[in-house]
Amino acid sequence: MLRALILALTLCLVTPLAQAETLSEIAAANAEAIAKPSRLTIGPVIDAIAQSGDPLAAAFLTAWEGRSLGQRKADGALFLLAPDPEGFALTALDGSAAGTVPKSDITELKPNAGVRGLISTALVQFTLSDPDPATRSAALDSIAKDPAPEILPPLRAAIESEDDPALKARKTRLERLLTLQFDPDPAARIAAIQGFGADSGLDLRAALSQLVVTQPFAALAPPENANIARELLPGRDLTEAEAYAALVASGLAPEPLLLEAQKAALAANIVDGQVGGVPVAVLGQQEARDKAYSALEAAGTVPTAATADEIAAAVAAHRFFDVYDEPDPSVTGAAAAALDRIGLTVGAMQATDLGLDALSLASIYFLAAIGLAITFGVMGVINMAHGEFITLGAYTGYVVQLLVPDLTLSLIIALPLAFAVTFAAGVGMERLVIRHLYKRPLETLLATFGISIAIQQVLKNTFGTQARPLTAPDWLGGSWVVNDVISISTVRIAIFVLALAFLAFFIWLMRRTRLGLEVRAVTQNPAMAASMGINPDRINMLTFGIGSGIAGVAGIAIGLFAKVTSELGSDYIVQSFMTVVVGGVASIWGTLAGATMIGGLQKVIEFLNPSNTLAAQTYMILFIILFIQIRPRGLITLRGRAAGD
Numbered sequence: 001m002l003r004a005l006i007l008a009l010t011l012c013l014v015t016p017l018a019q020a021e022t023l024s025e026i027a028a029a030n031a032e033a034i035a036k037p038s039r040l041t042i043g044p045v046i047d048a049i050a051q052s053g054d055p056l057a058a059a060f061l062t063a064w065e066g067r068s069l070g071q072r073k074a075d076g077a078l079f080l081l082a083p084d085p086e087g088f089a090l091t092a093l094d095g096s097a098a099g100t101v102p103k104s105d106i107t108e109l110k111p112n113a114g115v116r117g118l119i120s121t122a123l124v125q126f127t128l129s130d131p132d133p134a135t136r137s138a139a140l141d142s143i144a145k146d147p148a149p150e151i152l153p154p155l156r157a158a159i160e161s162e163d164d165p166a167l168k169a170r171k172t173r174l175e176r177l178l179t180l181q182f183d184p185d186p187a188a189r190i191a192a193i194q195g196f197g198a199d200s201g202l203d204l205r206a207a208l209s210q211l212v213v214t215q216p217f218a219a220l221a222p223p224e225n226a227n228i229a230r231e232l233l234p235g236r237d238l239t240e241a242e243a244y245a246a247l248v249a250s251g252l253a254p255e256p257l258l259l260e261a262q263k264a265a266l267a268a269n270i271v272d273g274q275v276g277g278v279p280v281a282v283l284g285q286q287e288a289r290d291k292a293y294s295a296l297e298a299a300g301t302v303p304t305a306a307t308a309d310e311i312a313a314a315v316a317a318h319r320f321f322d323v324y325d326e327p328d329p330s331v332t333g334a335a336a337a338a339l340d341r342i343g344l345t346v347g348a349m350q351a352t353d354l355g356l357d358a359l360s361l362a363s364i365y366f367l368a369a370i371g372l373a374i375t376f377g378v379m380g381v382i383n384m385a386h387g388e389f390i391t392l393g394a395y396t397g398y399v400v401q402l403l404v405p406d407l408t409l410s411l412i413i414a415l416p417l418a419f420a421v422t423f424a425a426g427v428g429m430e431r432l433v434i435r436h437l438y439k440r441p442l443e444t445l446l447a448t449f450g451i452s453i454a455i456q457q458v459l460k461n462t463f464g465t466q467a468r469p470l471t472a473p474d475w476l477g478g479s480w481v482v483n484d485v486i487s488i489s490t491v492r493i494a495i496f497v498l499a500l501a502f503l504a505f506f507i508w509l510m511r512r513t514r515l516g517l518e519v520r521a522v523t524q525n526p527a528m529a530a531s532m533g534i535n536p537d538r539i540n541m542l543t544f545g546i547g548s549g550i551a552g553v554a555g556i557a558i559g560l561f562a563k564v565t566s567e568l569g570s571d572y573i574v575q576s577f578m579t580v581v582v583g584g585v586a587s588i589w590g591t592l593a594g595a596t597m598i599g600g601l602q603k604v605i606e607f608l609n610p611s612n613t614l615a616a617q618t619y620m621i622l623f624i625i626l627f628i629q630i631r632p633r634g635l636i637t638l639r640g641r642a643a644g645d
Helices: 002-019 023-029 031-035 043-050 057-065 113-128 133-145 149-160 165-182 186-195 202-211 240-249 259-268 286-298 308-317 329-379 386-403 407-432 441-463 490-512 514-524 526-531 536-559 570-583 588-608 613-630
Strands: 069-072 078-084 087-091 097-101 106-109 214-219 228-232 319-324 479-481 487-489
Touching (some): 023 043, 031 078, 043 057, 057 069, 087 106, 113 133, 133 165, 149 165, 286 308, 329 536, 386 407, 490 536, 490 588, 588 613
Antiparallel strands (some): 069 078, 228 319, 479 487
16 A cells, blocks of 8 residues: 555656656757667657657757757757858757857757658657648648558547548548558457458558568478468469579579570580580580589589579479468458458449440440431431541631630530531532432442542641640539549540430431421332422431531530541541441431440450550451341341331
8 A cells, every 4th residue: 555655656746747848858868869869779769859748849850850950069959950141040949049150060960761760750740730731631641652650659649639520530541541551469450451341442452452462482391480372383373483483582592504604614614525524525415414514513613503403303392382471360361351352342343434434435436426327327328528527526616716715605606516517518518419429329438538538638728737626614624533443534424415415306306306207208218208298309418417517516525535636537437337337327226326335345345455456446347347247237227228128
């Protein structure tokens, strides 16, 4: 009882004294250690300064880390240094100005990298508790980029005092990430891993991946007390060369003997027509060369090296393992299980992201091909200039942006104007050329191809060969980001919506208007339609114009994410024809189905072979060739001229 009372009184006396210790007192008592610090011994001094509660403690540590701390040679006192024309302006450790002295009176303290690291860790508690939320946020960013076990205690201490909910959530998450990596208690690390539940964040994946890093290990028997991931079998899991390299790295075997080096060593040691007792005449055989070199090794004439037979024998005599860097099997097991779960989640996310990309590409192909599908279906005309109508629409948007600086207003103006310009161009082409070439497909193809070249040349002469920007408004400049895997640009979402709008427009036009009825009648049976008072010539003209107008709108959409050049449309004409062929001519639903199939297949091929875009195009063409052998009329067919009836 008496002992307990004495202990309590002692604590009451000692604790206030320790708490009352100021920065000046700590620095004065440890001036020599601060002037000549060692990473192994300076830690308690740094901790005492950080925990002192002195208002100048953070500034002192910052100056020390930044080599702006100095010691006066006359009395050994420490000061914060600031450059001055006369030398250094001194600030005492109580915050008061201490005058200016020449540089010769001060010894600048320059701690090594190890000490600066300890100081930096100690400063974390100040930055994590800084009154400025931006400073606290920057500190969390810095810790996330360079985590260390020393950060855990100050980070945990800073969580309870955090009053910003968002920053508190970030601190808590970062603490869990550091716990699973660095906490000395395996149970705490496993609990932190399991506590993330269904989380699949990139930071979590990176932290878990560090726990399952392995290194190759070679030995005669399985290593004791090692966390073995798996045993590697030469010939299945690794080559003989890789296995022997592991032996060399482990110090279990000498470097392999290269043939050229062996021959050079043998040539340099020929004595009386022999090398190591082996006649020169038989050194053309590898077995003889190995025997001679082994004799030279035994004599100490050449460095020890392994022959091919010795390599094979050494590999056969040893076992090979992948060993975790993390020594605790329970931690690596929990990390591996979490990564397996995350892998399934990320796989589903990647599939979703790929699907969104495919839908985006399909909507572009749909807009580019819909006009071609209608004109081909109704008129039976293969229009090779369809791509140039896309280009005309894109350049229309570019010209409008030059005249109307407001990007949103210019886009509103450009869409109907592009339709009008390309509608007029399509009508003009149909009246002047196409109408004279009906039922002459070869001549029509050649004529439209010539027109496409002519339009390209006119555009080059007018706008030059340099790519022109078609800038999207700010509200189309971002992305819809679901997580670090799933995202899609706002422009592509807008194009998808535009494609849906045109789909709805065409359904209404073809099913609810007189023009649509007449178009369907001409498509099914032009002679019968004519006998009913419908003018097929007029319908052909309007249909060609509408198809060309839609191509112009597609040009606006494509130009928002692609540079506008005279060859813009040429990049999409092949995909447009493939879409029409696969989907089925004269069918809006066929065009939609074809665009979806082409866009989806292209994205899948690119995903499987991301480094070779040309290969993706080749596989696409091969697929189309195979597809039309199976379904020559496409996915959805109509009866009439387009179907060949």
